[in-house]
Amino acid sequence: LGEYSALVASGALSFSDAVQTVRLRGRFMQEAVPVGEGAMAAIFGMEREEIEKLCEEVSSGEVLSLANFNCPGQIVIAGHSKAVERAIGKVMQSGKKAILLPVSAPFHSPLMKPAGSRLEEAMAGISIGDLKVPVVTNVEAEVNTFREKVKPLLVAQVSSPVRWEESMRRMVREGVEQVLEIGPGKVLSGLMKRIDSRIETKNIEDLETFKKIS
Secondary structure, eight states: HHHHHHHHHHHHSSHHHHHHHHHHHHHHHHSSSSSSSSEEEEESSSOHHHHHHHHHHTTTTOOOOEEEEETTTTTEEEEEEHHHHHHHHHHHHHOOOEEEEEOOOOTGGGGGGHHHHHHHTTTTTTTOOOOOSSSOOOOOSSOOOGGGHHHHHHHHHHOOOHHHHHHHHHHHTTTTOOOESSOOOOOHHHHHHHHHEEEEEEESSSSHHHHHHO
């Protein structure tokens, strides 16, 4: 959802359009898969290639794919519940760590494609402005300055992996030296430190911490 906030800040999306779109996006994603039929799990200490191979081995005709590349040694998978459970079992047997995530649907997996189609229709009437500030996109992990790409990328985002680690590394290559995490907790700051420990991180959780930083 942070990409929507970034698009508002860049001038590409109005605040009201972003709020409406995010609300519909959440509903479409929830309705794409019946409750209980999809799941997500975080896997620790395994390489991408190992996890891809694991997903192929245990999918048994069901959907199971990589959904989030958070940081070195932390990747999230998503798909049909039984397939996710089988993957967790295999990971634990190998001596590595896997945790079933408390989520209501298999987000950022191919099972979300129906939600993407509905989102595309819902966004048809929304105007996209020029990006006054470049935005690093979740789908491509690249800098986008073209408004024509905004809608297709937001639609693809629903069923595509979140390339967080690559996105952060892209920002570092662009010269970013300090990152502000806006919102409760310090999860993203923790990920950033594992991605590149040279980057300074600060957290804005409320008005008080905002005043301290500003």
